[in-house]
Every structure is written in C-alpha cells, then in structure tokens.
Amino acid sequence: MTRTPVNVTVTGAAGQIGYALLFRIASGQLLGADVPVKLRLLEITPALKAAEGTAMELDDCAFPLLQGIDITDDPNVAFDGTNVGLLVGARPRTKGMERGDLLEANGGIFKPQGKAINDHAADDVKVLVVGNPANTNALIAQAAAPDVPAERFTAMTRLDHNRALTQLAKKTGSTVADIKRLTIWGNHSATQYPDIFHATVAGKNAAEVVNDEKWLAEDFIPTVAKRGAAIIEARGASSAASAANAAIDHVYSWVNGTADGDWVSMGIPSDGSYGVPEGLISSFPVTCKDGKYEIVQGLEINEFSRARIDASVKELEEEREAVRGLGLI
C-alpha cells in the first residue's frame, strides 16, 4: 500500500542545524525508513536563496522517500497541513542583548508561528522547538495555539540527554548502549539537571556504580549543562550536527516509541508531576507509545536531586513571568 506522505516543516531551514537536519529527514531517519515525507522550509526573506540551494542539494540526493519540497517566508504557508513542525529558526543572542531582549525578539518569531500552527496545521500536529531559549519559546508558541492540544508542543532536551549518556559511559567504562533510564530535568540551559540516580549501567544502579558524589556535582553535571558553551568555544559556532541528531531522536522516539525498560528526556508541558508547576515546559523522563508520551511516575527524588530540579524550575518560572510581562503569553 502506498503511504500518504507526512508533511514536515522546518523553520530556520537555511541555518546550520537545518543543513544537518534536512537530509536525515529526507532519508527516513526522522519518522521511519518506510515513511514518505514532504518538506516545507520556512526562512526569513533574505535567507530564501540559501534555502533554495539546500533544496537543490536535497533534489540531487534523489531520496526515494522525499515527495516534495516547498520553500516559503510565510508561516501560514509553511504550516499548512503540517504533521511535524521542527521550530529551529530563532534569534541568537548578540552582544549587549539582555535575556529580556532575547525573549522579546523570539516572541516575535514563535508567537506568529504558534498562531500559524493553530490555524493551518494538521489535526495530529506534533511540534518540537529547538530554537533557544527552547522551553520558553515552546511556551510562547503553545500559548498562541489554543486550539491545538497543549501536549503537542515540546522542547528539545534530548541533546542534553545524549551528552549525559556519553559522559556517564566514559566515566563507567561502558558504552551508551549499556545505559538506560537517564533523565534530564528542567530547562535546556545551564541550570538543567542530568540525573543518574535512576539510571542503570549494564543493569546496575548508575549512582552506585559511579559512587562519587564529588564527580557528579563538580564534573558530570556542569560538563553536561555547559556543553553547549564548550562547543561554541571550541568550534566557534554552536552545536549543529549533534543538535540535528537530537531532534531526529526526539521525534523518532515520540512517533515510534521508546524501548521497553528505558525512557528518554523531553521538554513537555508539566501536569504538576514531581512538583513542577502545571503548564511550565520542563524536561521530564518520558516513555512513548503509539505517538504519545507519558511522564514516568513514582521516581523517588532525593535531596541532592530535589534542590537541582527546583533551581531549574525556578528559572523556567522566571522566564514564564518575563514573557507574560511582555504580553507574549
């Protein structure tokens, strides 16, 4: 049977993450090796030509699953019939810009995009916000889309999750495939909390295998939380291929499910679980099945973890207050 193509919209398509992402989507890695896709590329007007260049290269790959590419600078066109929206394009922080300025500039992007999703996307639309500050940008887009179920708006913390997997594997002399049930809590920012207390390494409790709270507090957590800045320092540009890879992982898990006995981290609207105020888009451990995610319940949160989750959640609350003050939500 011929499958109906899935419409995937990528914003910021001419940017560096866009370049690392589009070819993987078109090759079937986002949704599955048997799922045809149509791509919609949204860019600002001056970057349309660059997006056209990328589209030419996509054509030149002759991907069997790629059934069309549209390029536009109009969010209403870009999100028309969209099933999966990857909101990558954002305003980067520039010199002299305060956090409030950044939130305001991004409000100008994510509010109209949220409205366009509300008015034009397919009923089953799933949204992943990658553009920073990702959690609060997702909140802005979600607030502008009251007709779309709130849980369809998610923010990316899978890159942090993947970073934490590798750091823990290195510390324990294992491979990432040996590690399960790791969690990123909170904001995709330096306050995030990578939690290994429920994780396992080859079936054994990771915190017990590590048995080194100093390493956890002074090495592992800051290394993961500040990895984005370390990449910028080393590369002279922010992470791109690893960010695109995490976006692929996030959507693939959401659509195709998580492995039995394991979970992933996603920034999702809180239902109040683990004391995270309802509605904040915060990272949680989730399992996915049949295109839906569920927060893993019943985890015991020790004092060490509680303080760190609370600190990151406090930052998210402050961001929410700031965008509320700007009339963005």
Ligand SMILES: NC(=O)c1ccc[n+]([C@@H]2O[C@H](COP(=O)([O-])OP(=O)(O)OC[C@H]3O[C@@H](n4cnc5c(N)ncnc54)[C@H](O)[C@@H]3O)[C@@H](O)[C@H]2O)c1
């Ligand atoms: N959540 C994460 O883990 C994570 C990881 C890496 C990067 N990021 C963030 O992802 C974003 C994109 O990163 P990048 O390296 O691709 O940046 P980039 O500057 O290379 O590309 C961004 C693109 O977005 C476009 N853009 C700007 N405003 C737009 C709008 N209104 N509509 C459509 N497109 C628009 C720009 O023209 C540009 O081509 C940044 O905000 C970055 O901080 C997030």
Ligand SMILES: O=C(O)C[C@H](O)C(=O)O
């Ligand atoms: O840290 C950044 O500013 C970029 C990105 O969010 C990352 O985590 O690599």
